[in-house]
Amino acid sequence: MSRRKRGKHPNVTHQNDTSTLSSASVPLGSPPVLEPGHTFASVTDKISSIVLTRKTSRGWIFGFAVSFTLMMAFMYATAYLFARGIGIWGTTIPVGWAFPIVNFVWWIGIGHAGTLISAVLLLLHQEWRTSINRFAEAMTLFAVSCAGLFPLIHMGRPWVFYWMLPYPNTMDLWPNFRSPLVWDVFAVSTYFTVSILFWYMGLIPDMATLRDRTKSRIGQIVYGMMALGWRGSAAHWQRYEVAYLLMAGLATPLVVSVHSIVGMDFASGIVPGWHTAFSPPFFVAGAIFSGFAMVMTLMIPLRSIYGLEDFVTLRHLDNMAKVILATGSMMFYGYSAELFFAYYSGNEYERYVAINRILGPYGWSYWALIACNVLVPQLFWSERMRRNIPVLFAVSLIVNVGMWLERFIIVIVSLHRDFLPSSWRMYYPTVWDFTHLIGSIGLFFTLLFLFVRLLPVISIFELRSLVHETDEEA
Amino acid sequence: MGLPTSPESLYGLLAEFEQPDDVLEAARKAYAAGYRQMNAYTPFSVEGLSQALGQKPTRLPWLVLLGGIVGGGAAYFMLYYACVISYPLNVGGRPLHSWPSFIPITFEMTVLGAAFAAFFGMLALNGLPHPNHPLFEVPAFSLASRNRFFLCIQVRDPLFQLEQTRRFLEGMTPRVHEVQP
Numbered sequence: 001m002s003r004r005k006r007g008k009h010p011n012v013t014h015q016n017d018t019s020t021l022s023s024a025s026v027p028l029g030s031p032p033v034l035e036p037g038h039t040f041a042s043v044t045d046k047i048s049s050i051v052l053t054r055k056t057s058r059g060w061i062f063g064f065a066v067s068f069t070l071m072m073a074f075m076y077a078t079a080y081l082f083a084r085g086i087g088i089w090g091t092t093i094p095v096g097w098a099f100p101i102v103n104f105v106w107w108i109g110i111g112h113a114g115t116l117i118s119a120v121l122l123l124l125h126q127e128w129r130t131s132i133n134r135f136a137e138a139m140t141l142f143a144v145s146c147a148g149l150f151p152l153i154h155m156g157r158p159w160v161f162y163w164m165l166p167y168p169n170t171m172d173l174w175p176n177f178r179s180p181l182v183w184d185v186f187a188v189s190t191y192f193t194v195s196i197l198f199w200y201m202g203l204i205p206d207m208a209t210l211r212d213r214t215k216s217r218i219g220q221i222v223y224g225m226m227a228l229g230w231r232g233s234a235a236h237w238q239r240y241e242v243a244y245l246l247m248a249g250l251a252t253p254l255v256v257s258v259h260s261i262v263g264m265d266f267a268s269g270i271v272p273g274w275h276t277a278f279s280p281p282f283f284v285a286g287a288i289f290s291g292f293a294m295v296m297t298l299m300i301p302l303r304s305i306y307g308l309e310d311f312v313t314l315r316h317l318d319n320m321a322k323v324i325l326a327t328g329s330m331m332f333y334g335y336s337a338e339l340f341f342a343y344y345s346g347n348e349y350e351r352y353v354a355i356n357r358i359l360g361p362y363g364w365s366y367w368a369l370i371a372c373n374v375l376v377p378q379l380f381w382s383e384r385m386r387r388n389i390p391v392l393f394a395v396s397l398i399v400n401v402g403m404w405l406e407r408f409i410i411v412i413v414s415l416h417r418d419f420l421p422s423s424w425r426m427y428y429p430t431v432w433d434f435t436h437l438i439g440s441i442g443l444f445f446t447l448l449f450l451f452v453r454l455l456p457v458i459s460i461f462e463l464r465s466l467v468h469e470t471d472e473e474a
Numbered sequence: 475m476g477l478p479t480s481p482e483s484l485y486g487l488l489a490e491f492e493q494p495d496d497v498l499e500a501a502r503k504a505y506a507a508g509y510r511q512m513n514a515y516t517p518f519s520v521e522g523l524s525q526a527l528g529q530k531p532t533r534l535p536w537l538v539l540l541g542g543i544v545g546g547g548a549a550y551f552m553l554y555y556a557c558v559i560s561y562p563l564n565v566g567g568r569p570l571h572s573w574p575s576f577i578p579i580t581f582e583m584t585v586l587g588a589a590f591a592a593f594f595g596m597l598a599l600n601g602l603p604h605p606n607h608p609l610f611e612v613p614a615f616s617l618a619s620r621n622r623f624f625l626c627i628q629v630r631d632p633l634f635q636l637e638q639t640r641r642f643l644e645g646m647t648p649r650v651h652e653v654q655p
Contacts, residue, residue, distance in 0.1 A: 040517060044517070044619075044621065172561075177557055177575065182579070183578040186579045187582050190586045194589045197592075197593040200593075209619040209620065213619075228597065228605070229603050229604035229605045231610075235524065238531070238532055241519050242534050243538075243595070247589060247593070251589075257581055261578055464517050468494060468518065
């Protein structure tokens with residue numbers, strides 16, 4: 001699809017020497033990707049003012065304080081964990097992978113939307129991504145940070161985490177490279193590194209903008225250093241665009257590989273309910289589903305608090321709702337396929353796991369999952385619902401819960417009753433399990449609050465480019 | 475911008491434009507007039523500007539390819555060395571060189587190598603980080619990251635003649651700044 005065809009602005013006129021988009025009568029059914037009336041200067045000033053001139057609001061301080069407190073609870077729980085060992089959690093045989101792994105998979109899935117929005121939609125010339133990609137990338141980074149902590153603290157002896165890495169050592173040992181768990185180490189650390197590089201690369205021209213706009217000396221020094229001396233020369237831009245496009249091309253298969261490998265962590269185990277070849281694509285679809293839901297959960301309050309409705313328009317929310325609907329339907333297909341495979345395998349253990357998920361002691365979680373992930377997103381067939389902000393917000397929260405439940409079902413419900421009834425046992429999380437889960441949400445929001453306050457939440461230079469393109473269309 | 479100075483003590487002349495199309499037009503004219511040591515500075519990537527200035531397409535894609543090959547090759551070598559030479563482990567008689575299980579790590583390291591090459595290659599070819607530059611001394615240049623478009627013809631261009639070049643640039647825009655070195 002041509003990028004010119006997207007984001008149409010009818011009745012756009014030139015106003016003397018500045019590239020202004022005058023008020024446009026937007027046709028019903030297709031809100032613009034950028035509200036009309038913006039110039040290069042206005043988008044620059046609007047976004048950079050959030051960081052540079054806006055006073056720190058009470059709401060920000062309150063939100064940051066709450067998140068920071070939760071993060072401290074996470075730190076406290078982690079200190080206690082290191083002192084006492086993982087026995088403080090409800091994790092016990094046969095449920096050897098419990099909340100930490102559920103949280104790990106949940107967070108890493110959330111992270112996937114960021115890369116998808118910034119890389120895949122860039123390659124597909126979906127220019128509506130411009131206003132949300134920076135934020136989504138930051139979200140990826142913070143979600144992957146939260147995700148990465150869980151396997152580390154789950155190791156029992158986290159101080160020897162580096163044993164997972166191949167390095168010359170006096171023990172003359174190597175990690176078991178045939179294990180998906182070792183693949184995971186490589187996948188998650190590569191994903192984290194590439195996400196940082198991609199995000200920082202996108203920030204460089206905006207750091208130059210902030211360096212040139214800020215009045216404070218400290219700001220000039222800090223933003224100046226982060227801009228690395230960016231001058232925006234034609235030669236810079238040419239290499240920059242090539243690098244950005246190549247990074248997007250690299251990130252696209254990477255994002256698919258990361259959650260596929262997470263899927264293989266399960267698929268290569270012999271536990272009934274895990275041992276299925278369709279885990280990798282199923283996990284990837286679920287990751288996109290939960291990631292878009294999280295972007296929506298965060299974007300809806302952000303755009304109204306910082307007055308970004310001109311940039312994050314109903315069009316964005318509408319498109320994200322469509323992605324949630326599509327991936328939610330894929331999840332439904334996945335759940336149906338799972339049941340069919342269990343039936344068709346002829347394997348009594350597989351069949352039992354399927355029945356146990358639905359009717360067993362954790363059956364409530366299965367029905368809640370179906371309600372959250374399959375039924376509720378069906379609201380988005382209606383255009384009115386896709387434009388209704390409270391509905392969007394509520395659905396996005398429900399999907400986040402649903403996806404957490406899905407991982408709960410995959411990890412815990414599969415493990416608690418495997419082959420031998422004599423080893424069956426119920427799993428009960430402890431207060432520390434919940435502290436780590438809620439605390440990691442605190443860590444995520446602490447990082448997000450800092451990001452929103454200190455760095456531009458929307459890519460300024462890409463918005464200028466968008467102004468130029470929509471201007472040219474007229 | 476200050477007193478007129480001799481060409482030797484200048485970095486170049488900087489012309490300021492308000493529209494991306496104007497700087498594109500100016501770049502084409504300057505190239506047609508024979509200027510080569512020049513560059514344009516814009517708040518976002520202007521399509522065709524680099525070609526108009528006669529800049530060659532970047533070699534960055536080759537660097538990225540190289541980075542990917544080095545990353546993937548090194549990873550596969552490491553896996554082979556660990557599993558076959560350094561620590562051969564017989565698991566149920568399966569082959570030591572079990573290449574399908576080497577693919578995920580090889581793939582991840584390929585992407586990592588290529589991404590490093592793309593990021594650091596872009597910075598290196600652009601000569602960044604380069605915190606200070608004569609252009610930053612021109613007050614108007616701070617708008618290059620907001621809404622102004624600049625074309626700078628450098629003194630080291632063989633055709634550069636202070637008065638003549640200034641007249642040439644002033645023929646296109648009223649705002650021409652001198653850039654001190």
